Amino acid sequence: EILMTQSPATLSVSPGERATLSCRASESVSSNLAWYQQKPGQAPRLLIYGASTRATGIPARFSGSGSGTDFTLTISSLQSEDSAVYYCQQYNNWPLYTFGQGTKLEIK
Amino acid sequence: QLQLQESGPGLVKPSETLSLTCTVSGGSINSGSYYWGWIRQPPGKGLEWIGSIYYSGSTYYNPSLKTRVTISIDTSQNQFSLKLTSATAADTAVYYCARHQSSYSWFDPWGQGTLVSVSS
Numbered sequence: 001e002i003l004m005t006q007s008p009a010t011l012s013v014s015p016g017e018r019a020t021l022s023c024r025a026s027e028s029v030s031s032n033l034a035w036y037q038q039k040p041g042q043a044p045r046l047l048i049y050g051a052s053t054r055a056t057g058i059p060a061r062f063s064g065s066g067s068g069t070d071f072t073l074t075i076s077s078l079q080s081e082d083s084a085v086y087y088c089q090q091y092n093n094w095p096l097y098t099f100g101q102g103t104k105l106e107i108k
Numbered sequence: 109q110l111q112l113q114e115s116g117p118g119l120v121k122p123s124e125t126l127s128l129t130c131t132v133s134g135g136s137i138n139s140g141s142y143y144w145g146w147i148r149q150p151p152g153k154g155l156e157w158i159g160s161i162y163y164s165g166s167t168y169y170n171p172s173l174k175t176r177v178t179i180s181i182d183t184s185q186n187q188f189s190l191k192l193t194s195a196t197a198a199d200t201a202v203y204y205c206a207r208h209q210s211s212y213s214w215f216d217p218w219g220q221g222t223l224v225s226v227s228s
Contacts, residue, residue: 095211
């Protein structure tokens with residue numbers, strides 16, 4: 001099983017600033033990584049797939065980078081509605097998908 | 109626009125079988141080479157992939173749950189289902205259904221989720 005580790009567990013950032021969230025895989029997942037945003041009481045929403053491709057309708061302030069074992073989700077110019085928990089998911093190791101434990105992003 | 113909706117009992121007794129159905133609307137479950145999956149999230153915790161079914165009926169399960177899980181598909185009803193036997197309190201979670209486009213793919217879209225509690 002590929003273990004996905006996200007850091008930090010909680011991140012507090014002011015509106016208009018940049019947030020950088022990290023996800024590390026226990027072994028290479030190539031670029032087979034997705035990012036999701038989950039707000040309280042809602043299902044996860046796909047943000048990024050292929051490590052860096054934004055899903056349909058996702059604002060350009062969300063960007064993903066990385067390959068192999070180290071990945072980053074960057075949210076530039078934070079807005080209040082970006083407050084959520086963010087999860088990464090590897091889909092390189094089929095048939096056993098795994099998720100990170102999540103990073104909670106708080107807007108100051 | 110494709111939509112998924114989970115349904116089933118919100119309360120299951122310990123040792124009994126947890127059963128859920130996902131109804132797909134806005135598209136055919138049988139069109140295209142899609143996989144249909146189940147993911148769960150215990151209260152306040154992260155996401156765990158349970159398993160997936162290919163539109164043709166082939167199934168794939170998380171090894172940690174494999175002995176207790178069955179996923180099936182009913183193309184005539186545009187639904188797929190989850191059965192989890194010998195339920196315990198550890199199976200209390202929000203259960204989501206979702207689609208993935210291939211065997212190496214992300215989940216999109218997701219259903220809204222349904223909370224299932226295992227308690228006597």
